[in-house]
Amino acid sequence: MKTPTETTTRLRRQTRARPKAHPHDHLLRTDRMPHIWCPGCGIGTVFGCLLTAIEKSGLPLDDIAIVSGIGCTGRMAGYLNLDSFHTTHGRAIPFATGLKLARPQGTVLVASGDGDLFAIGGNHFIHAARRNIDLTVICVNNLNYGMTGGQVAPSTPFGARTTTTPVGNIEEPFNFCSLAAECGATYVARWTSLHARWLTDSLVEAMTKKGFSYVEVLAPCPTTFGRRNRLGSGADLARFFHERSVIRNGIDPREAVLDFEKHLVVGKFVDSTRPTFLDNYELVRRREVGEWPFREEHTPHTSGRAHN
Amino acid sequence: MAKATPNVLAVTGNEAVAEAMRQIDPDVVCAYPITPQTEIVQLYAQLVADGKVSTEFVTAESEHSAMSAAIGAAAAGARTMTATSSQGFALMWELLYIASSYRLPIVMTVVNRALSGPINIHCDHSDSIGGRDSGWIQIYGENHQQAYDNCLQAVRIAEHPDVRLPVMHMYDGYVISGAIGPLTPLEDSRVREFIGPYQPVNPLLDVQHPVTVGPFDGLHGWYFEHKVAQNLAMERAYQVLQDVADEFARLTGRQYGLIDPYRLEDAEIAIVVVGSTAGTTRLVVDQLRAKGVKAGMVRVRVFRPFPYHTFAQALQHVKVVGVLDRADSFGAQGGPVFLEIRAALYDNDPRPQVLPFIYGLGGRDIFPHDIEQAFGVLDEAAKRVRRVSTQRRYLNLRQGRGLEHERK
Ligand SMILES: Cc1ncc(C[n+]2csc(CCOP(=O)(O)OP(=O)(O)O)c2C)c(N)n1
Ligand code: SF4
Ligand SMILES: [Mg+2]
Numbered sequence: 001m002k003t004p005t006e007t008t009t010r011l012r013r014q015t016r017a018r019p020k021a022h023p024h025d026h027l028l029r030t031d032r033m034p035h036i037w038c039p040g041c042g043i044g045t046v047f048g049c050l051l052t053a054i055e056k057s058g059l060p061l062d063d064i065a066i067v068s069g070i071g072c073t074g075r076m077a078g079y080l081n082l083d084s085f086h087t088t089h090g091r092a093i094p095f096a097t098g099l100k101l102a103r104p105q106g107t108v109l110v111a112s113g114d115g116d117l118f119a120i121g122g123n124h125f126i127h128a129a130r131r132n133i134d135l136t137v138i139c140v141n142n143l144n145y146g147m148t149g150g151q152v153a154p155s156t157p158f159g160a161r162t163t164t165t166p167v168g169n170i171e172e173p174f175n176f177c178s179l180a181a182e183c184g185a186t187y188v189a190r191w192t193s194l195h196a197r198w199l200t201d202s203l204v205e206a207m208t209k210k211g212f213s214y215v216e217v218l219a220p221c222p223t224t225f226g227r228r229n230r231l232g233s234g235a236d237l238a239r240f241f242h243e244r245s246v247i248r249n250g251i252d253p254r255e256a257v258l259d260f261e262k263h264l265v266v267g268k269f270v271d272s273t274r275p276t277f278l279d280n281y282e283l284v285r286r287r288e289v290g291e292w293p294f295r296e297e298h299t300p301h302t303s304g305r306a307h308n
Numbered sequence: 309m310a311k312a313t314p315n316v317l318a319v320t321g322n323e324a325v326a327e328a329m330r331q332i333d334p335d336v337v338c339a340y341p342i343t344p345q346t347e348i349v350q351l352y353a354q355l356v357a358d359g360k361v362s363t364e365f366v367t368a369e370s371e372h373s374a375m376s377a378a379i380g381a382a383a384a385g386a387r388t389m390t391a392t393s394s395q396g397f398a399l400m401w402e403l404l405y406i407a408s409s410y411r412l413p414i415v416m417t418v419v420n421r422a423l424s425g426p427i428n429i430h431c432d433h434s435d436s437i438g439g440r441d442s443g444w445i446q447i448y449g450e451n452h453q454q455a456y457d458n459c460l461q462a463v464r465i466a467e468h469p470d471v472r473l474p475v476m477h478m479y480d481g482y483v484i485s486g487a488i489g490p491l492t493p494l495e496d497s498r499v500r501e502f503i504g505p506y507q508p509v510n511p512l513l514d515v516q517h518p519v520t521v522g523p524f525d526g527l528h529g530w531y532f533e534h535k536v537a538q539n540l541a542m543e544r545a546y547q548v549l550q551d552v553a554d555e556f557a558r559l560t561g562r563q564y565g566l567i568d569p570y571r572l573e574d575a576e577i578a579i580v581v582v583g584s585t586a587g588t589t590r591l592v593v594d595q596l597r598a599k600g601v602k603a604g605m606v607r608v609r610v611f612r613p614f615p616y617h618t619f620a621q622a623l624q625h626v627k628v629v630g631v632l633d634r635a636d637s638f639g640a641q642g643g644p645v646f647l648e649i650r651a652a653l654y655d656n657d658p659r660p661q662v663l664p665f666i667y668g669l670g671g672r673d674i675f676p677h678d679i680e681q682a683f684g685v686l687d688e689a690a691k692r693v694r695r696v697s698t699q700r701r702y703l704n705l706r707q708g709r710g711l712e713h714e715r716k
Contacts (some may be wrong), residue, residue: 070427071393088395088424090370109479120340120370121398149342149350152367163350164341166357 006227025053028063029081036075040234041224042193042219043073043080046140049196050076050111052201063106069116071147074141074220076111090121092129096135097127104278107136107207114141114155123153129212130182131277136206140177142221150224157260161228173258180214181270183254188215188253188270194242195266202268211276218245218264247302317491321484324452324491325391325417328459330361331499334415335386335506338366338377342396343429344481345419349391363692371396375403382412383521385511387463390414395479396423397435401442407474408443409538410521411509413466414474417459420583421481422670430671431481431502433582434635437611437644439476443538445545446612449479450586452489457562458493462553463503470544472509480584481688482671488534495561502559542613548612566615568607569622571576571597575604577686578623580631580649582608585674589632592679603683608645616652623653627690630659630682632666632703642666642700661695667703678703 022028027053054064061082068077070089077084092110100108110117117125117139122278128135144162145151151164155176159168180188187206190198199217206213209250219236231237241264247254248256249267256265274284283289319327326348330339337356339349356365368374371392382388392400397418407414418436422428424612436446445465459476466475479485494502507618510519525531546566546707553564570590572578586607596603603610606622623629631650633643640647649685650662665682668674682703689696 086427120368145341148343148346151341151349154369164353166354258423 014274015054017024018251022046024055027054028083029050031161031208032079035079037072038234040219040220040222040223040237041072041146042142042217042234042238043076043140045193045196045238046073046138046199046217047076047079049200050109050203052137053200053207054082056200057107057204057207059107059207064109065099065103065106066094066109066111067092067099068110069112071113071116071145072142073111073113076115076145081268090119091124092116093121093124093135095139096131097124097128100133100135101278104134107246108134109136109138109207111138111140113146113153114139114176115145115153116144118154118176118179119145123222126154126179126183126303129180129185132186132212132274133277134210136203138203138217138274139214139216140207140219141216142219142225144221144225146221146224150221150228157258160225162225173224175254175257176216177214177251177256177269178213184212184274185214185270186211187215187273189214189248190216190218190256191239191266192218192245192264192266194238195245198247198266205268207265207270210270211212211273218266277286315492317493319450319452319491320486321479321486322347322348322419322486323351324456324489325459325479325494326355327491327493328456328499329389330355331494331496332387332389332460332463332503333361334363334389335411336364336366336378336381336388337390338374338381338388339390339392339399340368340371340374340396342371342393342421342584343600344421344485345391345393345396345417345547346425347485348419355675360701363522370401372403375400375407378409378414379412379415380408382414382508383410383512385508385513386694387473387506388412388414389416389468391417391419393419394423394429394435395590397422397439399544401439402441404439404444404474406522409534411473411538411541413463413475415459416474416476417455418476418478419477419481422520422612428670429481431439431483431583432669432671433478434669437471438466439634440612441646443542444612445471445473445542445610446473447475447477447549447610448486448582448608449477449606450584452481452484452491453562454564455479455484455566456491456493457556457560458570459500461500461552461556461564464555465545465548467506467546469509469554471541471548472540473538476584478589483584492560494546497560502556504590529660545613546615558700562691564609566610567620567622568609570605572606574602574624574625576602576627577683577690578604578606578628579630579632579679579682580606580608580623580645580688581618582611582634582645585632585634585679588676592676592683596680596683597675601683601687611645611648614648616648619652620656623649623660624659628663628686629653630663630665630686632665632667632679632682634666636666636669636700641698663689663691663696663698663701665703671705674704679713691710 021161065083067085068074152162189202220234222234251271416622422432423434462475557563631646
């Protein structure tokens with residue numbers, strides 16, 4: 001990573017050179033613009049919220065890194081004027097894990113798609129949550145593989161049409177929030193892309209919280225998912241999600257279902273604490289774990305998963 | 309046999325292959341989408357949905373799973389196909405070796421795309437070339453028609469009792485996969501006749517004769533002999549590849565061989581090339597011939613098993629051979645095809661000079677003048693008495709981006 005002064009000077013110089021800069025210009029790699037996202041795509045909104053959250057968090061920019069996998073959402077890393085990693089499909093979390101362990105004082109964000117995080121990369125997600133690695137994972141859930149032309153994903157609702165399920169999906173999707181909670185994530189929230197304020201607040205909380213945080217955003221992909229299912233423009237889709245959403249903060253994530261006929265449960269479902277991977281690592285390193293099986297009085301890391 | 313009625317379609321390379329797959333109508337297709345292969349998966353999903361094929365179509369959650377599922381299906385006794393590109397191919401790596409060592413005749417279409425990094429979605433051959441030692445038969449097509457023809461022949465070759473190895477057939481991403489070109493398809497009935505029914509060997513679904521596939525071989529097992537058997541199957545494949553090509557020629561009038569020479573008989577300098585660049589090379593050969601330069605070309609059709617005997621004979625009289633590689637083997641003497649050709653010609657007397665060229669990595673364009681430049685190098689070398697340097701020569705390479713620094 002660069003030294004703080006180097007980055008700050010670079011950022012200042014860039015901002016000064018553009019008198020009419022976008023308020024977030026210093027966080028953007030404007031040399032990479034125009035971006036690839038389609039008009040009406042929800043990723044842009046999520047990206048905007050992320051930029052705001054990064055600023056609001058007050059975290060030193062030099063100590064934030066962002067890691068993405070492959071996909072439309074995966075392009076986020078390449079557009080941010082921070083240390084960023086555009087990895088391979090499905091491997092954002094293991095890359096981020098390495099980064100975090102090598103530089104524990106830094107804040108490591110992972111931003112990727114539903115396919116990247118839960119299909120090809122699903123295994124890494126569950127283990128990172130189980131280990132409680134201090135990462136913030138942001139998933140843009142657009143219900144399909146957007147980048148490759150809208151194929152079925154583990155988020156695609158039963159019966160929905162995609163290019164690989166032309167007459168309707170025969171599989172049941174995951175409830176990612178429930179999965180994250182079951183695996184041990186200590187912060188779990190879900191919003192739609194129209195819940196910009198809530199989403200931004202959640203992102204700030206997730207970033208500044210120690211432990212594995214998961215923030216999911218239901219976002220429109222009008223170009224593939226929307227078109228295949230005749231759901232209209234990006235705005236129509238965003239409204240479709242928003243109108244059906246019900247906020248249920250603190251609800252058991254297993255009940256935080258996405259039922260597109262009735263309601264889409266959003267809110268903050270988990271905000272708990274338990275020792276992170278690095279906390280326990282420190283314990284073991286200092287030989288303070290005691291002898292397994294532990295006695296009642298000495299259970300260093302079994303805090304369970306409070307869904308509150 | 310009467311020839312099929314000519315019926316020329318304008319299709320993308322991927323459409324050509326999806327059409328071949330429709331006609332083959334395999335029992336199982338397992339695939340995961342990746343650019344530039346995606347179109348095949350989508351077209352096939354549509355065929356399944358429309359009831360045009362009787363295939364079980366599995367949308368796996370990664371290529372690792374797609375190839376695993378293909379292996380499971382093939383071991384069960386199903387005629388199985390899949391398709392991939394680039395990173396997807398790389399992710400299948402572990403299973404490629406499993407498929408070939410279990411002698412499962414899976415047919416895979418590989419739409420060639422560069423391997424990361426940095427991420428690149430355009431054509432080069434680094435994906436499939438990297439799988440050259442995995443025990444799969446490898447056939448490279450040049451154009452739309454060949455993509456279709458190779459796909460059909462691949463099934464016959466893979467399932468032939470003398471072979472029983474998986475076959476991958478390749479064509480260039482975008483250049484062929486996404487661009488539109490002519491295709492003369494066969495009638496469905498003729499394809500069915502040509503392919504014939506599938507007779508699996510030791511299928512798991514033959515419950516009267518239970519078998520175990522791939523168990524631990526013990527500390528003093530037969531692993532070594534198993535590997536030799538695989539190689540013997542590869543050696544038998546030369547004949548099968550040619551026999552199937554001949555039978556296909558009787559059906560279609562399109563004759564294929566292990567190699568695809570062009571104006572080579574009296575050539576003094578020649579280029580060896582893989583894939584769609586052969587078309588551009590033929591054009592340059594014609595132009596040079598018109599100027600009186602004795603230029604020729606060979607396209608590599610079959611890369612595994614590598615037809616080294618055929619190449620040694622075909623290139624015997626050539627003074628200088630230039631090999632155009634669209635993938636590199638970092639740290640080796642030259643590109644992967646170069647190494648094969650140079651080794652193949654070692655026992656020739658006189659021994660032609662062989663020079664390595666690298667081109668088109670990550671989809672860098674290759675123009676007729678680049679190929680002309682390569683022929684220029686060969687011509688120059690042919691006039692010399694002493695042999696010239698065998699350092700890599702790069703075609704259409706730009707300067708900058710730290711290259712100068714690396715060269716220090
Ligand atoms: C190993 C590998 N397989 C397949 C691909 C092709 N691929 C690129 S992005 C993608 C899906 C992306 O879907 P998602 O993660 O939901 O992101 P979105 O584009 O929807 O934001 C796929 C299959 C790849 N790049 N690498
Ligand atoms: S394809 Fe979908 S997800 Fe990708 S940029 Fe377009 S709208 Fe967004
Ligand atoms: Mg997606």
